[in-house]
Amino acid sequence: MIELLTERLRLHPLDLDDLDDLWRLDSDESVMRYVGSGPVADQAAHRERMQELVVRFADSPFGLWGIRKLENDTFYGIALLIPFEDSPDIEIGYRLLPEAWGQGVATEAGRALIRYGFEALRLGRIVGVTHPDNAASRRVLTKLGLAYRGTRAQYGQDVAYYVADRGVADATGEAKPAGSEVDKTVELSVAPTVGRHG
């Protein structure tokens, strides 16, 4: 994993130092309303699970990124690019502390990851899933250039399923527009090495 810089944000590979911030995020009821099985209650178990994830993705181009304000390093939340179920596809996701909502942070971070995925990693497809009632998340996926492909059963519930294919996403002008906002706001700060998934 590499660090990604945008106009306002620093996306950094999530580290063991970030576990307290992550706990603040994952134990927040409003953040977790539509995520997994809701807010996490057991801090020790959460710590253990997150440690495993950090280790699992340490040598991978995929994983979880912390999102921080570039200016002062304030923690905003996390974004992820991880293998999607047993398919060769990669899933994008994000969740932010409530104080960061409504400022375009998820879209800015997501665009950095979409560009990293398609341009640097040369992924063929990036998918996204969300609770069908999660209108803000659905809107972000659309703004990132992913197209709605109906609902599907996942994680024991029906989720809204979104897909961006590299060529199609390029053509929409959303995910990878040459000379657009994305190019101005995203820098890939280090050339990544493409390795095994997870």
Ligand SMILES: CC(C)(COP(=O)(O)OP(=O)(O)OC[C@H]1O[C@@H](n2cnc3c(N)ncnc32)[C@H](O)[C@@H]1OP(=O)(O)O)[C@@H](O)C(=O)NCCC(=O)NCCS
């Ligand atoms: C979903 C989430 C990441 C969005 O982050 P954000 O930084 O506020 O998103 P952005 O500002 O980039 O974009 C949000 C878009 O959704 C729209 N939106 C927000 N709330 C909405 C609602 N209730 N109904 C419809 N649209 C909504 C915004 O207007 C904006 O669209 P616009 O730019 O066209 O106006 C954030 O709300 C969050 O972390 N929620 C809790 C965790 C979560 O649900 N994560 C997704 C799990 S799949």
